[in-house]
Amino acid sequence: MEGNLRLNLSKQAYKTYKENCMDGKLFVQYTDMFFWCVVLGYKHSPDEIPPDISGKEGAFYWAVFDDDIQKPILKMICVKAAGSFNILSPDPVTKNYDRFRDILQNYADLGFSILNTRLGGDYSKGSMDKLMDLLIDLKDDIKVLQ
Amino acid sequence: MKIASLSLQNFKSYREVQKIPFGIDEKYITIFEGQMGHGKSNLLNAFYWCLFGQYWDSDKSILIDDPNPAEVSLFNKGALQDNTEDGTILELFVEIEFYDDEKSKFTLRRTQKSTYINKLWKFENSSKISLEKIDARNGEYTKYAPEEAIGEVQKFFPRSLSNYFLFRGENRAQLVKLQGRKEFQLALRELSKLEVFTRTENHLSSVLDDLRTELAAQASAEIKKQMQELLENKKSAESSKKEFEGEVAKLVTIENQKKDEYEYYGNKIKENQIALELKLKMENEERQVQDLQKQIQSWESNRQRELTKKWVAMGVFPLFSEVKVKYQEAVKSGHYPPDISQTLVDKILDDLICICGTHLRNDKKALEKIQKLRELGTIDTGLLHEVEKLINEIERGERLIVEFPQQIKDIDENKRQLLSEVRAKQLIINGYKSKIGDLDFSLEELQKKQDEANDEYIKTREKIKELKDWIDIKKKEIENFETEFQKLEDKLDKSNLPAIRVELAEKALAATRELKKKFEDSIYKDLEKHTQENWELLVYDKLYYEKVILDRESMYFEVLDRNGHPSRAIMNTGHQILLVLSFISALIKIAKDVWEEEFPLVMDAPLSEIGDSAIPTALLGFGQVFNQTIVILKDGTVNQAILNQIKKKVGKRYWIEFDKKKQHSKIIEQ
Numbered sequence: 001m002e003g004n005l006r007l008n009l010s011k012q013a014y015k016t017y018k019e020n021c022m023d024g025k026l027f028v029q030y031t032d033m034f035f036w037c038v039v040l041g042y043k044h045s046p047d048e049i050p051p052d053i054s055g056k057e058g059a060f061y062w063a064v065f066d067d068d069i070q071k072p073i074l075k076m077i078c079v080k081a082a083g084s085f086n087i088l089s090p091d092p093v094t095k096n097y098d099r100f101r102d103i104l105q106n107y108a109d110l111g112f113s114i115l116n117t118r119l120g121g122d123y124s125k126g127s128m129d130k131l132m133d134l135l136i137d138l139k140d141d142i143k144v145l146q
Numbered sequence: 147m148k149i150a151s152l153s154l155q156n157f158k159s160y161r162e163v164q165k166i167p168f169g170i171d172e173k174y175i176t177i178f179e180g181q182m183g184h185g186k187s188n189l190l191n192a193f194y195w196c197l198f199g200q201y202w203d204s205d206k207s208i209l210i211d212d213p214n215p216a217e218v219s220l221f222n223k224g225a226l227q228d229n230t231e232d233g234t235i236l237e238l239f240v241e242i243e244f245y246d247d248e249k250s251k252f253t254l255r256r257t258q259k260s261t262y263i264n265k266l267w268k269f270e271n272s273s274k275i276s277l278e279k280i281d282a283r284n285g286e287y288t289k290y291a292p293e294e295a296i297g298e299v300q301k302f303f304p305r306s307l308s309n310y311f312l313f314r315g316e317n318r319a320q321l322v323k324l325q326g327r328k329e330f331q332l333a334l335r336e337l338s339k340l341e342v343f344t345r346t347e348n349h350l351s352s353v354l355d356d357l358r359t360e361l362a363a364q365a366s367a368e369i370k371k372q373m374q375e376l377l378e379n380k381k382s383a384e385s386s387k388k389e390f391e392g393e394v395a396k397l398v399t400i401e402n403q404k405k406d407e408y409e410y411y412g413n414k415i416k417e418n419q420i421a422l423e424l425k426l427k428m429e430n431e432e433r434q435v436q437d438l439q440k441q442i443q444s445w446e447s448n449r450q451r452e453l454t455k456k457w458v459a460m461g462v463f464p465l466f467s468e469v470k471v472k473y474q475e476a477v478k479s480g481h482y483p484p485d486i487s488q489t490l491v492d493k494i495l496d497d498l499i500c501i502c503g504t505h506l507r508n509d510k511k512a513l514e515k516i517q518k519l520r521e522l523g524t525i526d527t528g529l530l531h532e533v534e535k536l537i538n539e540i541e542r543g544e545r546l547i548v549e550f551p552q553q554i555k556d557i558d559e560n561k562r563q564l565l566s567e568v569r570a571k572q573l574i575i576n577g578y579k580s581k582i583g584d585l586d587f588s589l590e591e592l593q594k595k596q597d598e599a600n601d602e603y604i605k606t607r608e609k610i611k612e613l614k615d616w617i618d619i620k621k622k623e624i625e626n627f628e629t630e631f632q633k634l635e636d637k638l639d640k641s642n643l644p645a646i647r648v649e650l651a652e653k654a655l656a657a658t659r660e661l662k663k664k665f666e667d668s669i670y671k672d673l674e675k676h677t678q679e680n681w682e683l684l685v686y687d688k689l690y691y692e693k694v695i696l697d698r699e700s701m702y703f704e705v706l707d708r709n710g711h712p713s714r715a716i717m718n719t720g721h722q723i724l725l726v727l728s729f730i731s732a733l734i735k736i737a738k739d740v741w742e743e744e745f746p747l748v749m750d751a752p753l754s755e756i757g758d759s760a761i762p763t764a765l766l767g768f769g770q771v772f773n774q775t776i777v778i779l780k781d782g783t784v785n786q787a788i789l790n791q792i793k794k795k796v797g798k799r800y801w802i803e804f805d806k807k808k809q810h811s812k813i814i815e816q
Contacts, residue, residue, distance in 0.1 A: 032454045039458045068546055069456045072539035076465045079472070079536075088536065089529035125450065132453070135461050 005063075005097050007034065008056035008105055013112045017058060020123035026131065027123065031064045035074070037111030038104055040134070042077045044114060049081050050106040078103045147302045148774050149244045149746050150251075156238035157195070158188035161222040161810035168776055169797015174769055178778045178813070180802030185811030186778045189802070190750040193312050195220070196240035196256045197303045199273055215269040221260060224809025226267055234262040246302065247744060249282040254299060275299075304737070312748050334733065339740055340669065343662035350658055354651040355380070358631065361644040365634075373634055380627040387620035390613045397610045404603035411596035418589055421582040428578035435571045442564045449557045452550075459547050466544045473537055669736065670696050676732035677703060683767035684731070685724050685760065691717065694728065703729060720756035724764065731771035746774035753783055762791040769795060 009017055009030075017030050027033040041050060065071045078087045081103050090097050118134045119127050153165040168176040180186045187204060194200045194209075201213035201220065215221055221238050229236055241255040258273040277295035279288040290298055335341055355377065362373035638645055674696040681694050691713060693706045705725060707713040717725065734745050747768055753761055761783065768775040789796070799816040 026450075027454050028451060032451075036454070036458045039462050043461055066455055067539075069459050069543055072536060072543040073459050073462060073465065075532075075536050076469045076540065077462070079469055080465060085472070085476070085533045085536075086529065088532040128450065128453065132457070135458060 004061070005101060006059040006061055007101055007108075008053070009034075009058045010053040010109050010112075011055035011057050013037075013053075013109060014058040016112070016116060016121075016123070024125070025123050026119075026125055026127050029064065030058070030060050031066075031070065033115075034060075034104075034108050035065065035070045036131075037108040037115055038074060038077060039111065040114045041107030041109070041111030042081070044110055045107075046080070049103055050110040052102060053105050053109045056105075074104055077107065081107070147244055147246050147744060147746070149242060149748075149776070151243045152189075152192060152196075153241040153243075154192050154239065156222045156225050156236060157192055157240050158220065158222065159185035159804060159809065159811040160188065160192070161225050161808060162812075164813055166800065166813055167798060168774065169795075170774055171797075173795055173797030174772075174774045175765060175792060175796045176774075176776045176798040176800070177784055177796060178776070178800045178802055179781050179784060180778075180804075180811075181781045184802045184804040186780075186802055187750055188811065189778055190312060190748060192240045193242070193748050194308065195273070196242050196254060197299060197312075198305055198308055199256065199275070200308065212272055214271070215258060215260065220258065221267075221269075222809060226260075227809075230262055230265070232262060232264070236260045236262075236267075244302065245282075251280045251282070252298075252302075253278045254295070334669075334673070334736075340662075340666060343658065343665060347655065347658050347662060350651065350655040354648065354655055357644065357648045357651050361635070361638070361648050364642070364644055365638055369634055369637060373631065376627050376631050376634070380624055380631075383620045383623040383627070387617055387624070390617045390620065394610055394613045394617070397606050397613065401603060401606045401610060404599050404606060407599035408596055408603055411592050411599060415589060415592045415596065417583075418592060422589075424578045424582050428575055428582070431571050431575050431578070435568055435575070438564050438568050438571070442561055442568070445557055445561045445564065449554060449561070452554060452557070456547070456550060459543070460550070463547060466540050466547075469540060470537070473533070670698060672736060672739075673732050676735045677728050680728040680731040680735075680767070680771060681705075681725065683770055684728055684764045685721065691721065694725070720760065723751065723753075723756055724760070727764070727768075731768070734771060744773040746776065747772040748776045748778075750778040753777065753779055758785065758788060761788050765792050766795060 017033060021027045021030050021033055027036075062071075065074065075088060078100050079085055081087075082099065087100050087103070091099065115134070119130055122130075148170045149168055150170065151165055151167045153163065154160045155163040178186065178189060187202075191202055194202055195213075199212050201210045201218050202208075203210055203218065210218060213220060221236065225236055237257055237259045239255060239257040241253060243251065243253050245251055254275065254277050256273050256275045258270050260267045260269045262268075275292055275295050277290040277298055279290070279298075280286070281288070358373070359377060362370050362377065365373060635645065635648065640646070640649070674694065677696070678694045681691075685691075691705045692708050693710075695704050695706060697704055703714065703725070704712045705714045705717065714722075714725065730747075734747075738744055753764065756764060765775065765777070784792075784799075801814045801816055802811055803814060804811050
């Protein structure tokens with residue numbers, strides 16, 4: 001799986017990632033923000049995989065995710081969403097992990113809209129408390145979005 | 147005279163009206179304690195201002211007469227800031243109630259006003275005083291006119307004594323210097339009334355000269371000429387002597403100034419050397435603080451990384467068990483993991499026997515076909531690896547997430563510890579900073595200035611010596627005149643009136659001189675005696691300081707050790723403070739005899755410098771010299787042990803607390 005698996009962002013999300021993922025901000029790396037977004041997206045829609053994203057931009061490699069926590073959780077989300085361990089296997093024809101990648105990208109995009117709404121576009125370190133609250137009040141947040 | 151109370155409002159840090167009664171009679175000690183900057187010294191200034199219209203500027207170390215509130219902040223800052231409506235009038239007052247020795251009550255009040263006009267405070271140019279008296283004998287009420295009031299107050303609180311019963315010592319060097327030689331000499335002259343004798347002597351001497359001129363006018367031409375010449379010479383010698391003495395007085399001031407400068411720069415050099423050492427220590431601490439701050443930053447970013455990277459995993463924690471359950475279900479199904487199905491296939495192959503009775507293991511072709519089928523039927527090994535890997539990761543990840551809150555707690559704890567280390571170091575650094583103060587000169591510059599002061603001091607001393615020699619020469623000339631003139635007088639008829647008058651005047655002058663000498667002797671003897679007595683009373687541990695003596699030439703004290711060597715210059719600060727207090731007490735005792743009035747002592751001094759064991763002795767000792775003692779002390783100077791020893795004499799004990807919001811020093815009775 002490590003191979004050359006690359007993940008993309010929607011055009012709108014990419015702009016925010018690019019402007020805000022750096023030293024001195026809330027998220028230092030794309031992968032950290034992406035991870036939060038996938039989890040938020042999954043929590044919002046565990047039974048239905050969101051639709052595909054449009055205008056893919058800003059690819060980053062799977063290998064950059066943290067081995068201890070991020071990679072296992074992302075894989076688990078895919079297994080649960082796809083309903084089978086087979087999602088961890090490459091496509092027999094293309095030999096790529098297209099489905100695996102799409103699930104993560106789609107959840108990340110949904111999660112991004114939740115995160116962006118809740119933080120009000122403020123990705124400074126000062127938003128750490130809001131980020132923690134977001135996790136606690138996830139359910140309320142989903143209601144707001146609906 | 148005893149001070150019964152002090153009331154004040156809008157004066158310095160004292161914003162609200164407060165009346166503070168003092169301990170009197172048996173319980174003659176009143177103690178004020180407070181932290182630095184809470185208004186202790188302002189309280190002493192309230193006495194200065196009310197009694198004498200003076201203000202002690204501790205920054206400039208000067209006593210200002212009739213301070214202008216536009217230049218000296220007499221009014222409470224908070225009151226000025228909060229009352230900015232056009233036309234507002236603000237009044238500050240300090241009032242002192244005191245009783246004379248006949249128990250008549252006096253109320254002295256000093257006030258000053260300010261008006262807010264066109265966004266500015268306009269202060270009155272000078273303060274106003276009022277004095278009221280209720281006579282103890284007949285209950286008669288008297289209100290004094292302001293100019294009378296000043297004279298009346300002077301009777302009870304002579305200005306020349308202000309340095310003595312209002313004793314300020316916010317800084318050790320100032321304390322020893324201000325209550326030092328010059329002020330002491332001036333006060334002694336005025337208090338002891340020595341000046342009366344000097345004035346009488348001068349008057350008689352000039353009368354005698356006039357009479358001698360009259361006598362000369364009646365003598366024969368030759369004697370008359372000689373007498374007139376002698377009188378001219380005497381006049382000229384006296385005038386030169388006076389001129390030299392005036393010059394010496396000026397030079398003595400310069401000499402003292404240069405000596406002070408020399409000592410000042412010496413102290414500065416010492417302070418700078420100490421400060422430089424402290425600065426190095428402080429810089430070391432600052433470097434350590436910087437390192438700690440870097441560590442704190444690293445812990446902070448570590449914490450942030452941990453939270454933004456992993457914390458959200460807590461939100462999907464149930465996934466761990468859900469995926470594990472899914473895996474276990476697959477295992478139970480028998481199709482997974484493939485090693486189970488492979489074992490099954492192998493077992494079947496082992497057991498499989500053809501209906502013809504041939505064991506399939508022995509049929510090579512059939513076995514190859516089955517083997518091919520088995521490979522095709524097994525699960526994707528790549529996927530298998532991924533699944534097994536994921537299950538391992540789940541086990542590990544689950545454990546990490548359970549430990550995660552503790553990990554964050556540990557980071558916070560580490561951060562807290564580092565922060566408390568930083569705070570402790572900051573305190574040390576602030577301590578160093580306050581000790582270091584302002585380093586305004588380089589050591590070389592200071593050394594140069596000290597050398598210059600020393601050169602000037604030596605030159606001035608030489609000039610003084612030279613002038614003193616001239617004064618001695620003139621004195622001798624004047625003495626010779628006396629002898630010569632008397633020789634001429636002997637040649638005249640002594641029965642006529644001018645001769646009799648001259649003789650009488652000569653006798654009167656000689657008697658005055660003798661009386662003056664006797665009076666001086668007795669004053670100096672008393673002063674020396676009282677100082678020695680007070681020294682014995684006030685000092686708890688005299689160590690090897692045996693005898694206090696008065697040097698008549700310089701009119702200042704020296705302390706001799708057991709071997710008779712002068713030791714004042716090498717005394718520690720605590721003993722120096724007590725020695726100054728012993729002088730003051732002796733002076734007050736003499737003032738008591740001369741002025742027939744008792745005096746209180748109001749003291750703002752670093753008594754903590756003299757040591758815990760010495761404080762009770764000193765405080766109780768004051769009671770034998772002053773009729774009342776009001777001490778303003780640093781917080782914690784009077785601990786329980788000290789209080790236990792003096793509590794029978796403590797009438798009032800107050801705590802001064804500054805309310806920053808109100809800009810008000812509140813005096814709370816303990």
